[in-house]
Amino acid sequence: MLSPEERRDMIEVERFILIGCLLQASPPKPKLTEEKVEVMEGTSVSLSCSAAAPCPKLPPNLTWTPRLNDSVDQLQENENKTKSVSSVLTFTASHLHHGQKITCRALYKLQQGDNQKTSNTSLTLRVLYSPKNTSVSISPSGSVLEGSSVTLTCSSNANPPVQHYTWYKVNGTEINTVGTGQILTFNVTESSGSEQYYCEAQNEHGKENSTTVQLEVDYPPKNTSVFISPSGSVLEGSSVTLTCSSNANPPVQHYTWYKVNGTEINTVGTGQHLTFNVTESSGSEQYYCEAQNEHGKENSPTVQLEVDYMPRISDSGSCNRTAVEISCSCESRGNPSPSMEWRVSGQRVTNSTDRVISEEQLGNTGLRSSLTIRHTQRDTPTLLCLSTNTLGSSSLRLLVPSPQQHPGKRAHISRL
Template identity: 50%
Template sequence: MTGTERCILIGCLLQDSPPKPKLTPEKVEVMEGTSVSLSCSAAAPCPKLPPNLTWTPKLSDSVDQLQENEDQTKSVSSVLTFTASHLYHGQKITCKALYKLQQGDIQKTSNTSLTLRVLYMPQISGSGSCSRTAAEISCSCESRGNPSPSMEWHVSGLRVTNSTDRLISEEQLGTTGVRSSLTMRHSQEDTPTLFCLSTNTLGSSSLRLLVPSPQQHWGKRVHVSLL
């Protein structure tokens, strides 16, 4: 059997179930800012028609090569290297192998995927705000981190706890976020200094929220300033 005939025969065998590529490592949990290298390999039973490997999404350029294994079979490998970002947390990474067969230009694909888990410090959204009425001040603050952060409020340098005059409520935002709201009674003459603080096991971040002065229109929202 010639090499071409062997490739045609292998092509027939691949038509129904092309082998799935192998991803290593199978699980990825890294700190934000860490360099990550994923390797994908697929069998190349016909070296003259090796499979084409592609990554989705394409986080960076990859390096591909055809190599010989210890058992003298051939395979194609592709290495994708990128820097972990909180934007990639929960991202599904897929390696797809495209086999071109020598019968009618038929193409067959198979793929393998993994989900990235990126650990990162809390990040407070800049969309927090405060509003004021004649009797109350209401503020909200949102943060995301992995592990999911906790939130606390500080008014004029003192940590706030729930009481008859101050109410804190929280809402979970998926597995990595939390939104906290503070409503408190306050004298019309005073404008307190307000901070929200977000913490997880990796660190913390804080945000100062600007409270409208008594002279401003009641209910007008004022944007925050980041520290």
């Protein structure tokens, strides 16, 4: 027994058989195996289309749109003795086929004139597949100011839709899970700019990772410091270069140099490098730099130069005389710290009962030496104070007052 639908189709075919070869009748629609197809990506799909052939000598031509692959066509006889043409299209399902409309079209040529008639039937493919084209978008786009909020959004193409998102942070070789859900929001820090992020999208058929993204984080200068070249001690009169270094994004746009001398602070230059010739006084001064970009500024700690110079004897040296002794003092400064010796009438003085030498260190670079000599009223010796370090020496000749004079004073300073 034929169903009502099959009986109706047969009547339509018989009607077309009776008049189709002679008259311009409307051909019946081709038949597809199903109206909708649901398949898994990667599996083979076969679609079958058949159309009535009332005139075996002029069978219909079947075509597929889109043409996914080659098809196999054949003319066959049905159980009711009618003829039909069938076409089988076989292809491998891809996620690109999901939601695609596939149409089988039958083209009939009629004997009466050159007229043609077409009819078609379509179906929509439903392809199941794991996540594809997973990617991360950043909002706001571009650079982000340290301390502000940023949102990462994971997007992925999948059927059924993605059911689970996981976020990961990459820091060097270390990978940590930092969140779940399609959206990840957090406040950025300076270190966020050196980290990378990616998301994992998963449904019941599989999962896929996005490529990593890296944030561009803006922040004011940090860790500002000064480097001295050459390092270590610097010889008086030679050139020294101070370099200011700072971590900032965008990079530092302006450097300013300052010199501190006691409570006095003066601007001494601009630019990342400061070059000058050092003097003895440079060793008692301190320097620092200020680094600035559009987001703020920061000062470095102060640095102090170590300046090497040969001994310098102070012109404050003098001698005093009493009835029984002569007392003289002499001060010298140098770097490395100098040594001092006394010479009386050309002979080096060593500590003894009659000649006593005492010394007092004045900071890291100074030395004060005192000499006490027991004498008779007739003695008026010639005294020389000699100061030496690895860079050279300096001397000061002191006049000893005669018994009738007031406390003595220096005669002259000479450098050896």
